[in-house]
Amino acid sequence: MIQVESLTKTFRDKARGDRAVVDQVSFEVRDGEIFGLLGPNGAGKTTTLRMLATLLKPSAGRALVDGHDVTAEPAEVRRRIGFLSGDTGLYHRLTPRETLRIFGRLNRMEEDRLRDRIDEVISMLSMQEFADIKVDKLSTGMRQRVGLARTLLHDPPILILDEPTSGLDVPTARVIEEFIVSARKSGKCILYSTHVMEEAEFLCDRIAVIHEGHIRIIGTMGELKAVTGRERLREIFLELLDSGGMRKAAVV
Numbered sequence: 468m469i470q471v472e473s474l475t476k477t478f479r480d481k482a483r484g485d486r487a488v489v490d491q492v493s494f495e496v497r498d499g500e501i502f503g504l505l506g507p508n509g510a511g512k513t514t515t516l517r518m519l520a521t522l523l524k525p526s527a528g529r530a531l532v533d534g535h536d537v538t539a540e541p542a543e544v545r546r547r548i549g550f551l552s553g554d555t556g557l558y559h560r561l562t563p564r565e566t567l568r569i570f571g572r573l574n575r576m577e578e579d580r581l582r583d584r585i586d587e588v589i590s591m592l593s594m595q596e597f598a599d600i601k602v603d604k605l606s607t608g609m610r611q612r613v614g615l616a617r618t619l620l621h622d623p624p625i626l627i628l629d630e631p632t633s634g635l636d637v638p639t640a641r642v643i644e645e646f647i648v649s650a651r652k653s654g655k656c657i658l659y660s661t662h663v664m665e666e667a668e669f670l671c672d673r674i675a676v677i678h679e680g681h682i683r684i685i686g687t688m689g690e691l692k693a694v695t696g697r698e699r700l701r702e703i704f705l706e707l708l709d710s711g712g713m714r715k716a717a718v719v
């Protein structure tokens with residue numbers, strides 16, 4: 468599971484001075500749960516996820532991944548997570564299968580196990596048709612699947628996915644959504660960010676809305692509806708942004 472307590476990231480900005488872009492954020496993601504982090508552009512989603520993935524050092528507060536502190540035990544944390552972000556780099560001259568083989572070896576996976584696991588991941592994400600075509604000839608959606616396959620290769624119990632369906636067509640987004648649902652079924656702890664309200668409504672067990680570095684609300688769809696008196700996530704989301712700092716009612 469993931470436990471986040473008063474996590475804060477301050478950036479030094481010459482023009483604007485020190486700025487907390489993630490400000491005392493607290494939440495928990497349980498095993499077997501899909502937790503959605505929603506927020507407008509610049510809200511602090513990627514910064515939060517990057518701190519959890521040990522790529523960015525928190526300025527204050529703490530975060531535990533399966534009990535391991537992201538600052539004190541980054542290697543333990545990295546072993547347990549699969550992190551997908553929009554800028555997950557891929558080597559253009561390699562095929563998806565070669566990419567996976569290299570990352571598996573870097574992760575010191577045993578060769579027989581690696582070969583089986585690569586086939587498994589390729590089939591899980593419906594990548595059979597393009598598994599042996601060089602990455603530079605693939606479409607955005609295909610590359611996104613290669614990136615996701617890479618993060619899944621070592622079968623981590625915790626998935627941290629930053630806008631995994633961004634820029635994808637409906638059928639490709641569907642492949643990824645179905646994968647996320649099946650990962651939940653196998654007990655994984657899934658934290659992901661998205662701008663797609665319908666997808667969050669459909670996928671998430673709980674949702675947190677973050678705005679200007681602050682969590683505005685956390686709860687199930689039912690709880691969010693009850694607190695805001697609105698039906699659809701899109702309306703709930705807009706209302707929470709409109710109400711500025713007024714509504715901090717956190718339904719946990």
Ligand SMILES: Nc1ncnc2c1ncn2[C@@H]1O[C@H](COP(=O)(O)OP(=O)(O)OP(=O)(O)O)[C@@H](O)[C@H]1O
Pocket residue numbers: 478479480488506507508509510511512513514515
């Ligand atoms: N390295 C950095 N130095 C200074 N400011 C930064 C840095 N990284 C991010 N920021 C600022 O932090 C704020 C939050 O950015 P972040 O990328 O976390 O937002 P986001 O919620 O992921 O937005 P989006 O939906 O556009 O991806 C933004 O104002 C951004 O400009």
Ligand SMILES: [Mg+2]
Pocket residue numbers: 512513514629
């Ligand atoms: Mg982002």
